Amino acid sequence: MNSKIKKIIKKKNKSKIVCLTAYSKNFAEEIDKYADIILVGDSLGSVLYNYHTTRKVTLNNMIQHSKSVKMGVKRSLMVVDMPYKTYRNKKEALKNSKKVISNTKCDAVKLEGGNKIKKIVEYLVKKKIPVMGHLGILPQSVRGTFKSKGKTENETFKLIRDAKILEEAGCFAIVLECVKSKTSKLITKNLKIPTIGIGSSVFCDGQVLVTDDLLGLNETNIRFVKKFINLKIFINKGLRKFKYEVLSKKYPSKKYSY
Ligand code: KIV
Numbered sequence: 001m002n003s004k005i006k007k008i009i010k011k012k013n014k015s016k017i018v019c020l021t022a023y024s025k026n027f028a029e030e031i032d033k034y035a036d037i038i039l040v041g042d043s044l045g046s047v048l049y050n051y052h053t054t055r056k057v058t059l060n061n062m063i064q065h066s067k068s069v070k071m072g073v074k075r076s077l078m079v080v081d082m083p084y085k086t087y088r089n090k091k092e093a094l095k096n097s098k099k100v101i102s103n104t105k106c107d108a109v110k111l112e113g114g115n116k117i118k119k120i121v122e123y124l125v126k127k128k129i130p131v132m133g134h135l136g137i138l139p140q141s142v143r144g145t146f147k148s149k150g151k152t153e154n155e156t157f158k159l160i161r162d163a164k165i166l167e168e169a170g171c172f173a174i175v176l177e178c179v180k181s182k183t184s185k186l187i188t189k190n191l192k193i194p195t196i197g198i199g200s201s202v203f204c205d206g207q208v209l210v211t212d213d214l215l216g217l218n219e220t221n222i223r224f225v226k227k228f229i230n231l232k233i234f235i236n237k238g239l240r241k242f243k244y245e246v247l248s249k250k251y252p253s254k255k256y257s258y
Pocket of ligand 1: 021039040041042043044081175177198208209210
């Protein structure tokens, strides 16, 4: 097993795991100083391309952005989302995840689903492809509104069962998206591998957020998103200054001219 993955698993019950998304080199370089895991998420579809669904994201989109991210990653574990319809069966999943790993040199791939993808995860792991799971809200499967998961006994039972199935299939960690606190606590207690929550309470072993959301670059009113800073203010300040200096011919002065 990859030593970075071993390190992530060892953090369970010791210290929280920090996971953040990145879609390009300059962001990855900064995120790499703080994150244990950098995820090239297919959320890039909505954040960068204004898609209403992650289903429109292609394998080539993921590879292109991941190549850029890789240039900024030195120490974090780099995980890449496998987009919709790229892992419908074992052979397709293997062919496409091999393509992602060989083109981007990432450490692992992330797949959405539970029992349905059990055989696919088992097969990938057998073929030495490290896999991160994803349960709760599955954006690639959602039609209509996003609703939190684990509200009913039946949903809770299914989530706990799916998490165990993914662990037994060989996943090294599982993202829990919008899972009720009680349920994510139960799942986290039940597993040997870490859970990474997004809108799933402090009981998870780690947390992930879309970096553009927490930096205030992407406007969203999703309940779990906390804006840790409003970078737009700083960007505007710099751009306004540039415009002013161009219009007033202050820039470029001699110092900045050949
Ligand atoms: O696509 C993504 O960025 C994700 C995270 C939000 C977990 O899957």
